[in-house]
Amino acid sequence: QVQLVESGGGLVQAGGSLRLSCAVSGRTFSVYAMGWFRQAPGKEREFVAAINWSGSTTWYADSVKGRFTISRDNAKNTVYLQMNSLKPEDTAVYYCAGDNGHTVQDPRSLHEYDYWGQGTQVTVSS
Secondary structure, three states: OEEEEEEOOEEEEOOOOEEEEEEEEEOHHHOOOEEEEEEOOOOOOEEEEEEOOOOOOEEEOOOOOOOEEEEEEOOOOEEEEEEOOOOHHHOEEEEEEEOOOOOOOOOOOHHHOOEEOOOEEEEEEO
């Protein structure tokens, strides 16, 4: 079993910053690439960012490139999402996801990931 628990969400004004964390527990050795997705009310869950196991490769959605940074600390079994210059359209529930595959096929796809957290709410006011 693998558990993912997100934290760090909250309410912030436009232009502000938040740092999300995703703690991985359980069979942590079976989790390789990690990703962040988000889902706004009435919309489908969408890709935000992903990182491979070593942290040497990252992927970003165009909408967050240059504003968000994904990173990981394998010693702490934690993945982070630093979000700067937040906009009202970033408002959503943010989900952490883990991939148990040794090779990343499509880090932007929901289907790449085997484990999901419960989500943390991020609200950006204008």
